[in-house]
Amino acid sequence: MVDIGHFSLICAWALALYAVAAGFAGALRRRSSVSVSAANALNASAAFSVVSLLSLAAAFVQHDYRYAYVWQHSSNDMHPAYLISAVWGGMDGSMLLWAALVAVFSAVCLLRHNSEPGSAYGGWLVPWLSVSTTFFLTVVVFLTNPFRLIPTEIIPLDGKGLNPLLQNPSMLIHPVALYLGFTGFSVPFAFCMAALYSGDLSPRWIAYTKRWALIAWGFLSAGIILGGNWAYIELGWGGFWAWDPVENSSFMPWLLGTAFLHSALVQQQRGLFKSWNVLLCAATYLMAVFGTFLTRSGIVQSVHAFAETDVGWVFLAYIGALAGFVFLGMWLCRGELRSSGKLQSYLSREAAFLFNNLLFLGICFATFWGVMFPVFSEALTGEKSVVGAPFFNRVNGPLFIALLFLMGAGPLISWRKSSIRALKRTFAKPLLFASLISVLGFVLDPARPLAAAAFGLCAFVIVTVGIEFHRAMKVRKELASESAGKRLVSVVRRKPHRYGGFIIHLAVAVMSIAITASYVYKTERDVVVGVGDTVQVGRYNFELKQLRQVSGRAYNALIADVVVSNASDGTFVAEVYPERRFYPASGESSTEVDIHMDLLRDVYVALAGLAGTEESKQDLSAARASFKIFINPLQIWLWFGSLLMLLGWAVIVVPKTVEEKVVKRRSAEAATAGV
Amino acid sequence: MANRYITAGLIVFSAIAFLMYTAVSETAKAVVTVDQLVDGRASGPNLRLGGRVSGDTIVYEAEPRPTLKFAVHDIPDGKTTINVIYYGLMPDTLKAGRDVILEGQYHGELFEASSLLTQCPSKYEVPLPGEEAESQKENL
Numbered sequence: 001m002v003d004i005g006h007f008s009l010i011c012a013w014a015l016a017l018y019a020v021a022a023g024f025a026g027a028l029r030r031r032s033s034v035s036v037s038a039a040n041a042l043n044a045s046a047a048f049s050v051v052s053l054l055s056l057a058a059a060f061v062q063h064d065y066r067y068a069y070v071w072q073h074s075s076n077d078m079h080p081a082y083l084i085s086a087v088w089g090g091m092d093g094s095m096l097l098w099a100a101l102v103a104v105f106s107a108v109c110l111l112r113h114n115s116e117p118g119s120a121y122g123g124w125l126v127p128w129l130s131v132s133t134t135f136f137l138t139v140v141v142f143l144t145n146p147f148r149l150i151p152t153e154i155i156p157l158d159g160k161g162l163n164p165l166l167q168n169p170s171m172l173i174h175p176v177a178l179y180l181g182f183t184g185f186s187v188p189f190a191f192c193m194a195a196l197y198s199g200d201l202s203p204r205w206i207a208y209t210k211r212w213a214l215i216a217w218g219f220l221s222a223g224i225i226l227g228g229n230w231a232y233i234e235l236g237w238g239g240f241w242a243w244d245p246v247e248n249s250s251f252m253p254w255l256l257g258t259a260f261l262h263s264a265l266v267q268q269q270r271g272l273f274k275s276w277n278v279l280l281c282a283a284t285y286l287m288a289v290f291g292t293f294l295t296r297s298g299i300v301q302s303v304h305a306f307a308e309t310d311v312g313w314v315f316l317a318y319i320g321a322l323a324g325f326v327f328l329g330m331w332l333c334r335g336e337l338r339s340s341g342k343l344q345s346y347l348s349r350e351a352a353f354l355f356n357n358l359l360f361l362g363i364c365f366a367t368f369w370g371v372m373f374p375v376f377s378e379a380l381t382g383e384k385s386v387v388g389a390p391f392f393n394r395v396n397g398p399l400f401i402a403l404l405f406l407m408g409a410g411p412l413i414s415w416r417k418s419s420i421r422a423l424k425r426t427f428a429k430p431l432l433f434a435s436l437i438s439v440l441g442f443v444l445d446p447a448r449p450l451a452a453a454a455f456g457l458c459a460f461v462i463v464t465v466g467i468e469f470h471r472a473m474k475v476r477k478e479l480a481s482e483s484a485g486k487r488l489v490s491v492v493r494r495k496p497h498r499y500g501g502f503i504i505h506l507a508v509a510v511m512s513i514a515i516t517a518s519y520v521y522k523t524e525r526d527v528v529v530g531v532g533d534t535v536q537v538g539r540y541n542f543e544l545k546q547l548r549q550v551s552g553r554a555y556n557a558l559i560a561d562v563v564v565s566n567a568s569d570g571t572f573v574a575e576v577y578p579e580r581r582f583y584p585a586s587g588e589s590s591t592e593v594d595i596h597m598d599l600l601r602d603v604y605v606a607l608a609g610l611a612g613t614e615e616s617k618q619d620l621s622a623a624r625a626s627f628k629i630f631i632n633p634l635q636i637w638l639w640f641g642s643l644l645m646l647l648g649w650a651v652i653v654v655p656k657t658v659e660e661k662v663v664k665r666r667s668a669e670a671a672t673a674g675v
Numbered sequence: 676m677a678n679r680y681i682t683a684g685l686i687v688f689s690a691i692a693f694l695m696y697t698a699v700s701e702t703a704k705a706v707v708t709v710d711q712l713v714d715g716r717a718s719g720p721n722l723r724l725g726g727r728v729s730g731d732t733i734v735y736e737a738e739p740r741p742t743l744k745f746a747v748h749d750i751p752d753g754k755t756t757i758n759v760i761y762y763g764l765m766p767d768t769l770k771a772g773r774d775v776i777l778e779g780q781y782h783g784e785l786f787e788a789s790s791l792l793t794q795c796p797s798k799y800e801v802p803l804p805g806e807e808a809e810s811q812k813e814n815l
Contacts, residue, residue, distance in 0.1 A: 383705060391702045609764075
């Protein structure tokens with residue numbers, strides 16, 4: 001059989017390379033026929049990339065161990081769904097997924113924004129879209145080719161299997177969502193570069209860019225949240241975020257992208273921040289690429305980085321080169337990039353946005369500094385030092401609290417200039433309420449003033465968003481008589497950007513409450529319990545009923561049946577069944593935690609293993625086992641908040657597309673009816 | 676007008692610089708090797724030690740208090756070893772020959788770890804059959 005996957009990959013790469021060359025030639029010489037040909041080549045490249053990715057998936061499903069990558073990352077006994085997630089379970093496949101997604105985004109962008117393919121921005125959009133696609137395909141073809149054949153004569157009958165930690169439903173969507181986010185930012189970047197190099201910096205570039213950045217932002221947010229959820233459920237250490245370099249590498253582009261979405265609004269409304277927006281837009285994409293460098297170069301130690309390779313340095317060169325082109329483009333357009341308005345007062349919405357941007361950038365900078373601290377400290381002092389989670393919490397915690405304040409205040413301050421009196425009228429009551437909550441929090445727990453401030457400011461955000469919705473619904477009530485639910489929907493639908501944004505703010509406030517609560521008030525205990533015995537942790541009693549051995553697909557499991565009850569009155573709360581699995585194929589073990597969730601707190605139980613002597617371990621009816629038990633307050637609100645955030649995002653992104661279609665269809669119908 | 680931007684930037688960045696400075700000085704940990712500790716070239720309460728678990732040295736007692744003892748040497752095959760004690764549960768992934776990152780303090784001869792991270796095995800790609808044979812030859 002001809003190797004379809006590898007063949008398509010090479011075709012995709014060659015076409016993308018042609019698209020770059022023809023794209024730049026067409027734009028520089030203003031030959032639209034050449035630009036059209038480049039656009040067509042880029043579209044074809046996307047199609048071939050998808051075929052290549054699908055063939056790799058097919059190779060996994062068919063257990064085709066001729067491919068080294070398939071042999072390294074799957075085995076015969078794996079669940080079929082996880083054969084698909086194994087496609088991106090390693091470095092080579094994840095890079096192919098990345099490249100294919102960039103190519104598909106580029107093609108979708110061309111199809112949507114070009115009535116005449118290739119002509120947008122004097123032909124400059126096509127080459128800048130092609131650059132990203134070509135770079136990633138080049139990396140895949142020459143450095144991380146997943147179609148490399150196994151270097152032995154005999155094809156193995158079974159593979160080495162996928163790490164059990166990666167055999168989890170989250171792994172089916174978390175990496176894809178994350179990569180959709182990372183790669184999605186290549187489109188705003190291309191628009192930004194096309195605008196710079198065509199010299200056409202009219203407001204539409206910011207409108208296009210913002211729309212694409214929003215789509216990417218939603219995927220990136222979903223990817224980060226799913227990653228946190230995976231860590232919480234799968235890793236068994238009771239937390240969802242550890243400031244690990246790999247997590248940070250997804251968080252930094254998110255911070256910059258979020259800053260950009262806010263500052264783009266200022267340019268649209270007031271004509272300010274023009275060069276700032278170009279920088280932010282480019283930096284977001286370059287930071288996403290930097291994340292790839294970080295996780296694949298081995299430059300910083302991480303618990304879950306990919307294998308250390310030389311691939312990373314290619315990314316650094318790519319980032320450097322693109323940054324050079326950004327500055328060159330900005331220099332060429334220096335006249336166009338002057339602001340057309342003024343920042344008149346600190347008491348204005350644009351000033352709130354300015355501080356918002358500075359804080360997001362500051363958090364990103366601090367995170368970057370923390371991640372790179374081993375490298376910097378060694379370069380500066382000759383002795384390598386590292387910083388961990390305490391550093392990030394101490395620096396970023398207060399900065400996020402300041403952002404919470406801006407999030408509540410910013411959207412209600414007027415543009416240009418506001419007066420103290422107007423501010424008093426708007427904010428007196430919400431701030432009074434927030435202060436009451438903060439003071440109450442401080443009185444109850446004087447040791448943690450920052451947590452009290454955070455709770456107060458979350459209340460501030462929730463109240464201001466509530467007031468805003470209330471006001472809009474009151475206006476609507478006077479216009480039409482609808483049920484409250486309908487009125488809410490029509491308020492949101494009339495201004496999806498504004499009210500979708502408010503929903504996201506509300507979601508962030510809810511998530512912040514949960515994050516603060518779990519950071520400050522989490523209980524954690526390591527305990528050893530015998531069968532039939534009870535141990536108390538926090539407000540709960542845990543009774544170990546029995547230990548049993550079960551064999552599942554590809555693993556043997558030890559399961560503990562634990563009854564949780566209230567320590568105060570002995571009432572039953574839940575029964576949980578934490579597990580430990582052993583995978584004979586790979587020789588690995590994994591912990592399957594069990595979590596009892598309710599609205600106030602999670603009871604999180606992880607079985608660490610059997611305790612006692614070797615003989616006592618043989619008889620499970622009299623054995624002792626060790627557990628890690630966590631009680632995480634308000635944890636479930638983090639996931640509720642996350643869902644609310646994605647709902648807010650959907651409100652902004654989805655209706656427009658649907659409504660556009662409806663409007664188009666109606667106008668088409670009207671046209672045919674008229675005929 | 677430009678002054679307003681500069682003032683705002685200065686305010687925010689001096690606050691961030693202050694937070695970062697205090698956080699670094701109070702939480703940074705020096706990265707050390709086994710050899711540096713044994714030779715007395717490194718010491719102090721805030722250390723991060725990267726090493727490889729020496730063969731057959733792991734002793735784990737779950738009771739009365741989960742206690743894990745093992746020895747580490749420098750990666751890949753340091754001659755000197757240091758004994759490590761860690762009060763906590765034994766992670767799934769801790770095995771002889773695995774690389775670990777330990778944080779804690781060194782009391783001369785004994786490293787008391789307050790945190791223990793084993794390198795996740797997904798970090799290592801499984802060597803291919805042919806390549807495995809070659810790298811073994813190199814070692815010989």
